[in-house]
Amino acid sequence: MTENLHSLTAHEARTLLDAGEITSVELTTAALERVAQVDGSVKAFITITDELALEQAKQADARIAAGEAQPLTGIPMALKDNMVTRGIRTTCASRILENFVPPYDATVTGRLYQQGAALIGKGNLDEFAMGSSNENSAFHPTHNPWSFDRVPGGSSGGPAAAVAADECLFALGSDTGGSIRQPAALCGIVGMKPTYGLVSRFGLVAFASSLDQIGPLTKDVTDCAIVLNAIAGNDPNDSTSLQFDVPDYTQALTADLRGLRIGVPAEYFGEGLDASVESVVRKGIDTLRTLGAEVEDTSLPSTPYALAVYYIIAPSEASANLARYDGVKYGFSAQDADSVWDALEKTRQHGFGQEVKRRIMLGAYALSAGYYDAYYLQAQRVRTLIRREFEQVFKRFDAVVMPTSPTVAFELGEKTADPLQMYRNDILTIPANIAGIPGISVPAGMSEGLPVGLQLMGPAMSESTILRIAHAFEQATDFRGTHGLPPL
Amino acid sequence: MQEGTHLTTDDVRHIALLARIGMTDDEIERMRGQLSDILAQFEALSQVDTGDLQPTGHSVDLLSVMRDDISRPSFPREDALANAPNREDDLIRVKAVLE
DSSP states (O other), rough: OOTTTGGOOOOHHHHHHTTTTHHHHHHHHHHHHEEEEHHHHHHHEEEHHHHHHHHHHHHHHHHHHOOOOTTTTTTTEETTTTTTTTBBBOOOTTTTGTOOOOSSSSHHHHHHHHHHEEEEEEEEOGGGGOOOOSTSSSSSSOBBBTBTTOOOOOOSSSHHHHHHSSSSSSEEESSSTTHHHHHHHHHSSEEEOOTTTOOOTBBBBOOOOOTTOEEEEEEEEHHHHHHHHHSSSSOTTTTSSOOOOOOGGGGGGOOOOOOOOOEGGGGGTTTTOHHHHHHHHHHHHHHHTTTEEEEEEEOOTTTHHHHHHHHHHHHHHHHHHHHHHHHSSOOOOSOOOOOOHHHHHHHHHHOOOOOHHHHHHHHHHHTTTTTTTIIHHHHHHHHHHHHHHHHHHHHHSEEEEEEESSSOOTTSOOOOOOOOHGGGGGTTHHOOOOOOTEEEEEEEETTEEEEEEEEOOTTOHHHHHHHHHHHHHHHHHHHHHHOOOOOO | OOOOOOOHHHHHHHHHHHHOOOOHHHHHHHHEEEEEEEHHHGGGGGGSSOTOOOOOOOOOOOOOOOOOOOOOOOOOHHHHHOSSSSTTEEEEOOSSOOO
């Protein structure tokens, strides 16, 4: 059992590790060899931490031998490069943080280290998580493992591609408007954005604080539940993190859906949805019915406004959050300046990429005198409307189902010329962030040789329910068994 | 929100000043076109009847969370200064703020 260790899921690897059939050093070496083999083409990583990974693997093997293994002990992982890692540079795929070495670990980093996971590296992203294709990385785009001329989605495209290409067994992404779910869909893996506040954001470099949430990117739904178990829970260092008893999410993974009511909101099947994507998702919805769920049409009428709400609120919050990059305490700093203001303007001119500047400008405008009420406050009022519609629908349904992305992975360069066209990729994922509710994308099938994701959203704190539905769907459809892994 | 949002070059210069981002004339012009197009798409929001709905700042209704006022160690000075681009001994060097 030493062949293709990199292709194992985390729970498959756990069984072999605990049985003593493999060691974490063997498993981690296999993952690093896979990185060496494929990452020249995929380019999923900004930083590869091979020495750390092998050191952590050795320590994990000692823990396993002592009978002290936890579910992720010895499992190779990747983190999106906007989660800070002590002593390992954390760039946010931005020139402004190119050489930033954090003095502390994010809460999620610490929790996964405590479990004994082995860090393979830091995954590529759109700069500051602003983008839907990974083409906004200041360093290099990531390529979709299913087809190298396609994008992996974004902004967590690097970690999603790393999981899909078997360069690690699981990863963490962050999702502000779909940045976990959309790349998961485009790369044929599982990705979940938990309820706002379920996972600590301490040490996640802030983009839009009322929308950002960290979540798992995994090869299957069981791994998603295992990783969520490891990272969920209150954190005194994040004042927005929720106080609750973390359940064992793996307990939710039963095989049938009898008694569950699932709504199909018409607004998610409208203009812009690719016909073959719709057909795969509709077939998936039939499967949910076959599994015993009561499936009915429903409506979330304010959905068409979600995109505008998002692209006012997120840039507004970003313009405030990114004010901290002043070239004084850390990060890129323009030295050829003749005043403190000149230094600030030059630092930000040369440190930030085009999309980041665009969003800061958009946010600064929406928050500026004379426009605040019309843009920012109105967007927040419509946010309330969208939230209330979800609350109404969840009185009748346990979850809603829809596509994750309106299209399959598009070609590199196809949408870079027009920011608005790129923004529309997020149209089906954004509402969950606006409402603060959980969403999961699970592979549903293929179109044009590329993966299609089926998305489930549920009320706040319904992670167990949507994991249960996603798991039953996965067991019935067996995407990994049917479509195999990307041909690399 | 006005109909047909068309930002002027001066509008964009003003926003760039607020955001403290230096821009060339070409960048100002490109940004003017792109921001105008994006803002035009958002005008639909002004037509939504939000009645007496309160704005949502956070999706979860949270009260201010206070921690106990217990002192704890901060970062060691070396750690806090390690990333400073322009350091002089234990200080960070910046341009003069007051002329």
